[in-house]
Amino acid sequence: xxxxxxxxxxxxxxxxxxxxxxxxxxxxxxxxxxxxxxxxxxxxxxxxxxxxxxxxxxxxxxxxxxxxxxxxxxxxxxxxxxxxxxxxxxxxxxxxxxxxxxxxxxxxxxxxxxxxxxxxxxxxxxxxxxxxxxxxxxxxxxxxxxxxxxxxxxxxxxxxxxxxxxxxxxxxxxxxxxxxxxxxxxxxxxxxxxxxxxxxxxxxxxxxxxxxxxxxxxxxxxxxxxxxxxxxxxxxxxxxxxxxxxxxxxxxxxxxxxxxxxxxxxxxxxxxxxxxxxxxxxxxxxxxxxxxxxxxxxxxxxxxxxxxxxxxxxxxxxxxxxxxxxxxxxxxxxxxxxxxxxxxxxxxxxxxxxxxxxxxx
Amino acid sequence: xxxxxxxxxxxxxxxxxxxxxxxxxxxxxxxxxxxxxxxxxxxxxxxxxxxxxxxxxxxxxxxxxxxxxxxxxxxxxxxxxxxxxxxxxxxxxxxxxxxxxxxxxxxxxxxxxxxxxxxxxxxxxxxxxxxxxxxxxxxxxxxxxxxxxxxxxxxxxxxxxxxxxxxxxxxxxxxxxxxxxxxxxxxxxxxxxxxxxxxxxxxxxxxxxxxxxxxxxxxxxxxxxxxxxxxxxxxxxxxxxxxxxxxxxxxxxxxxxxxxxxxxxxxxxxxxxxxxxxxxxxxxxxxxxxxxxxxxxxxxxxxxxxxxxxxxxxxxxxxxxxxxxxxxxxxxxxxxxxxxxxxxxxxxxxxxxxxxxxxxx
Ligand SMILES: CC(C)[C@H](C(=O)O)[C@@H](O)C(=O)O
Ligand SMILES: CC(C)[C@H](C(=O)O)[C@@H](O)C(=O)O
Numbered sequence: 001x002x003x004x005x006x007x008x009x010x011x012x013x014x015x016x017x018x019x020x021x022x023x024x025x026x027x028x029x030x031x032x033x034x035x036x037x038x039x040x041x042x043x044x045x046x047x048x049x050x051x052x053x054x055x056x057x058x059x060x061x062x063x064x065x066x067x068x069x070x071x072x073x074x075x076x077x078x079x080x081x082x083x084x085x086x087x088x089x090x091x092x093x094x095x096x097x098x099x100x101x102x103x104x105x106x107x108x109x110x111x112x113x114x115x116x117x118x119x120x121x122x123x124x125x126x127x128x129x130x131x132x133x134x135x136x137x138x139x140x141x142x143x144x145x146x147x148x149x150x151x152x153x154x155x156x157x158x159x160x161x162x163x164x165x166x167x168x169x170x171x172x173x174x175x176x177x178x179x180x181x182x183x184x185x186x187x188x189x190x191x192x193x194x195x196x197x198x199x200x201x202x203x204x205x206x207x208x209x210x211x212x213x214x215x216x217x218x219x220x221x222x223x224x225x226x227x228x229x230x231x232x233x234x235x236x237x238x239x240x241x242x243x244x245x246x247x248x249x250x251x252x253x254x255x256x257x258x259x260x261x262x263x264x265x266x267x268x269x270x271x272x273x274x275x276x277x278x279x280x281x282x283x284x285x286x287x288x289x290x291x292x293x294x295x296x297x298x299x300x301x302x303x304x305x306x307x308x309x310x311x312x313x314x315x316x317x318x319x320x321x322x323x324x325x326x327x328x329x330x331x332x333x334x335x336x337x338x339x340x341x342x343x344x345x346x347x348x349x350x351x352x353x354x355x356x357x358x359x360x361x
Numbered sequence: 362x363x364x365x366x367x368x369x370x371x372x373x374x375x376x377x378x379x380x381x382x383x384x385x386x387x388x389x390x391x392x393x394x395x396x397x398x399x400x401x402x403x404x405x406x407x408x409x410x411x412x413x414x415x416x417x418x419x420x421x422x423x424x425x426x427x428x429x430x431x432x433x434x435x436x437x438x439x440x441x442x443x444x445x446x447x448x449x450x451x452x453x454x455x456x457x458x459x460x461x462x463x464x465x466x467x468x469x470x471x472x473x474x475x476x477x478x479x480x481x482x483x484x485x486x487x488x489x490x491x492x493x494x495x496x497x498x499x500x501x502x503x504x505x506x507x508x509x510x511x512x513x514x515x516x517x518x519x520x521x522x523x524x525x526x527x528x529x530x531x532x533x534x535x536x537x538x539x540x541x542x543x544x545x546x547x548x549x550x551x552x553x554x555x556x557x558x559x560x561x562x563x564x565x566x567x568x569x570x571x572x573x574x575x576x577x578x579x580x581x582x583x584x585x586x587x588x589x590x591x592x593x594x595x596x597x598x599x600x601x602x603x604x605x606x607x608x609x610x611x612x613x614x615x616x617x618x619x620x621x622x623x624x625x626x627x628x629x630x631x632x633x634x635x636x637x638x639x640x641x642x643x644x645x646x647x648x649x650x651x652x653x654x655x656x657x658x659x660x661x662x663x664x665x666x667x668x669x670x671x672x673x674x675x676x677x678x679x680x681x682x683x684x685x686x687x688x689x690x691x692x693x694x695x696x697x698x699x700x701x702x703x704x705x706x707x708x709x710x711x712x713x714x715x716x717x718x719x720x721x722x
Contacts, residue, residue: 076552083552084559092553116592118479142518142556152523156556157503162513191437191444192453192609195503195517198445224609225645227588228617231477248553248585249610256589284586 002035003311006067006276011045011086012285013295013347014073020351021071021300024320027358028308032316039067044090046080055089061097064276069307070094072280073300077287088140091280095133098275100268101164102171103131103247104306105282107254107264111329113340115259117231122329125258127237130172131247133268135164136196138244160196160243165203171271172241173213179238186220187242187250200243223249230257255282260339262296263328265303267310277310279303296337297351298324323357363396364672367428367637372406372447373646374656374708375434381712382432382661385681388719389669393677400428405451407441416450422458425637430668431455433641434661438648449501452641456494459636461629462525463532464492464608465667466643468615468625472690474701476620478592483690486619488598491533492608494629496525497557499605521557521604526564532632533602534574540599547581548603548611561604584610591618616643621700623657624689626664628671638671640664657698658712659685684718 005025009018022038029036041063042048043056055075057063064070072094076086094100109115109125117125142156169186176184186204190197201220208218221229223246229236230253242250255264264282281299289295302324309317327350328336335349336342342350366386370379383399390397402424403409404417416436418424425431433455437447455461470476470486478486503517530547537545547565551558562581569579582590584607590597591614603611616625625643642660650656663685670678688711689697696710697703703711 082559084555087552088555114479116479117477118475138553138555140555144556144560150523154521154557154560156519156554158517158519160515162507162511189606189609191448192499192606193517194445194449194499194501195505196515198443199505199515224613225622227610227614228622231592231614231617232621245550245553248550249588252585253588253592253614256592260593261586261589 002037003069004037004067005039005307006064006070007038007040008044008070009040009073010075010090010285011047011077012074012287012290013283014075014285016290016293016295016347017281017297017300017351018071018073020297020347020355021304023351023355024301024358025304025308027355028316028320031358031361032313032319034308034313034316044072044075046077046086049081049086049089055086056093064094064098067276068311070276070278071304071307072278074281074283074285076285079287092138094278095268098270098278099134100270100275100278101132101134101168102269102271103133103251104267104269105129105131105251105254105264107251107258109258110263111325112331113259113263113328115257117234117257120234125234127234127254128175128239129247129251129254130168130175130239130241131251132164132168132242132244134244135159135161136244158196160199162203165200166207169204169207169241172239173207173216176216176239177213181238182215183217183238185226185237185240186218187223187226187240187246188220189223189246191222226250227253230254251282260296261299262337262339263298263302265299265306267303267306269310279307279310293346293348294337295347296339297347297354298328301351301354319361320358323354323361327353327357363398364430365398365428366400366668367425367431368399368401369405369431370401370434371436371451371646372408372438373435373648373651374644375436375646377651377654377656377708378642378658378661378712379432379434381658381708381716382665384712384716385662385719386665386669388716389677389681392719392722393674393680395669395674395677405433405436407438407447410442410447410450416447417454425455425459428637429672431637431639432665432668433639435642435644435646437646440648453499455639456629459631459639460495461631461636461639462493462495462529463630463632464494464612465628465630466490466492466612466615466625468612468619470619471624472686473692474620474624474689476618478595478618481595486595486615488595488615489536489600490608490612490615491529491536491600491602492612493525493529493603493605494608495605496520496522497605519557521560523564526561527568530565530568530602533600534568534577537577537600538574542599543576544578544599546587546598546601547579548584548587548601548607549581550584550607552583587611588614591615612643621657622660623698623700624659624663626660626667628664628667630671640668654707654709655698656708657700658708658715659689662712662715680722681719684715684722688714688718
């Protein structure tokens with residue numbers, strides 16, 4: 001089977017890590033005999049905006065709908081354009097308009113990568129964050145009244161729907177059910193956020209009654225104490241489900257506990273396959289290190305791995321993950337990037353090392 | 362000067378740690394010659410609710426307004442009453458109706474307390490979280506439509522006001538300005554939460570122009586990456602300001618990075634002194650360990666210390682903090698509670714040790 005992949009590097013380090021993501025995917029394709037077709041686009045970037053006055057061409061949706069997957073770098077340069085303009089004009093549009101309602105993010109302490117947490121070794125941290133990806137706190141409903149006066153009031157609405165909450169909870173329940181630990185943790189804040197969050201809790205309570213989930217261990221934590229547990233006892237987690245905002249926070253904090261957010265990937269999935277799914281690193285465009293050639297390419301490469309896995313190319317996906325692990329485990333200071341303790345390692349040394357490792361599988 | 366203190370133990374471990382908080386304050390009063398008057402109340406507890414059908418008596422506001430400060434334990438027993446009932450019926454009412462718009466929470470790695478972060482020693486982590494405490498994400502505006510159907514939609518509004526945002530930002534700017542590092546970090550999420558958060562950023566940008574703040578270093582991070590930095594490089598922070606929800610999260614995560622949230626205190630301040638301020642531990646009622654006598658009393662005692670500090674009794678406050686530090690630094694397994702690595706230590710052994718230490722100052 002053939003996979004048509006739209007390549008959208010975006011801004012900042014997105015453009016620096018993308019070439020190595022593509023090279024590694026091509027390497028995997030050659031080793032495992034996959035038919036991958038790539039087409040690159042320059043929109044969803046500040047440069048495009050400055051030229052065209054918009055983040056994307058009018059027909060972006062038609063264009064990208066032709067593809068099975070979007071391989072996405074990172075977008076946004078806050079010194080050039082406000083983040084809410086760049087993000088709402090691209091990434092958040094993809095997620096919403098392509099109904100990528102599951103954002104799936106693994107969090108795993110890899111061999112060789114030093115954790116900021118004391119006494120943790122590879123394998124101790126190994127869980128998935130399932131994030132609602134289309135509604136919740138990321139709504140654009142709201143506005144201002146009494147503008148520019150002392151009475152100014154600004155309102156923004158969090159919107160949860162039965163459809164939106166149920167489908168992501170079900171995805172998370174099923175994922176947890178498919179894993180040996182069979183353990184689902186729900187992030188909530190129903191003690192403070194008194195309308196939407198109790199609703200989230202109630203929907204989970206309703207759905208978990210299904211016979212199919214009778215073997216699951218299910219618990220819930222308020223988001224504040226949940227972040228504390230990430231640091232104090234990350235071993236206890238298996239699958240964690242959260243709203244758009246809570247999932248966002250947990251899927252940066254989690255990877256930080258595994259050493260660096262530079263390695264974390266993110267799959268924005270439309271489970272029904274009606275629209276293309278999108279695969280990206282969790283790290284953003286990182287303007288502070290852009291142009292230095294030291295961005296960690298693992299998040300981008302691992303996102304490619306998730307893409308293969310999503311489309312059922314399990315052998316190739318397993319191989320890519322193994323290759324990443326092998327290279328990281330060697331922890332060569334001339335290969336790995338500075339965020340993982342490397343000395344002279346660069347995006348290129350690390351990217352090429354993983355590509356080679358894949359080719360030698 | 363005399364201080365009239367309303368003692369509200371609440372639920373769960375709140376009732377277990379409170380006696381030691383009061384004893385330590387009395388010890389400090391005797392050593393430093395302070396005139397502290399205590400009166401205890403049984404409302405703001407589930408037990409009270411079960412008896413009276415409400416969390417508090419109708420005249421709670423008049424009653425508590427007679428006091429300079431409220432010394433508060435913890436409230437809520439989710440197995441007895443839903444959290445949003447107990448919290449919105451007491452603690453969140455105090456914060457809002459007494460206009461305690463600053464929630465101030467120190468985060469400090471204490472001598473002797475093992476941090477879950479690798480290679481951190483006492484003093485490495487030392488910052489303040491300033492949390493907006495009356496508005497923002499904790500609004501009760503919103504509701505449901507198409508209830509109990511597949512079209513169900515649930516909405517909750519985040520409300521920020523010019524008054525509310527400006528006053529807490531000013532408090533944080535002033536606090537940062539008064540410290541040697543002169544460094545303020547603002548928590549935002551303006552790339553995703555596209556109305557209220559850009560407003561928060563804009564108000565900070567406006568206020569920081571004031572001549573008085575020209576010596577300040579000010580930066581901002583999105584909440585997701587900010588939680589990552591807490592784990593990866595907590596040394597970099599000095600004063601952090603956040604909305605109600607973000608401040609809530611950061612002030613649980615921060616203390617977790619310093620070993621246990623059991624030691625963290627929280628001051629809910631009405632800076633103008635028009636209403637009583639409220640001092641409480643950050644930990645909640647912790648039903649899972651309630652009744653075992655092992656709750657860490659330090660959060661409660663340190664909250665008492667913040668109360669003395671707030672009212673200008675600096676010698677007594679310094680003494681209490683020193684006493685806490687001295688006892689923790691000894692790290693006696695028969696004294697400190699299990700959450701700090703203690704073996705047979707209990708609420709009582711630790712509480713009494715600190716009381717004694719104060720009396721010996
Ligand atoms: C109990 C809960 C409502 C409260 C809050 O979220 O404010 C608590 O977590 C806190 O931090 O004081
Ligand atoms: C860039 C930003 C809008 C985005 C988000 O908050 O969703 C990012 O943090 C992420 O996690 O993918």
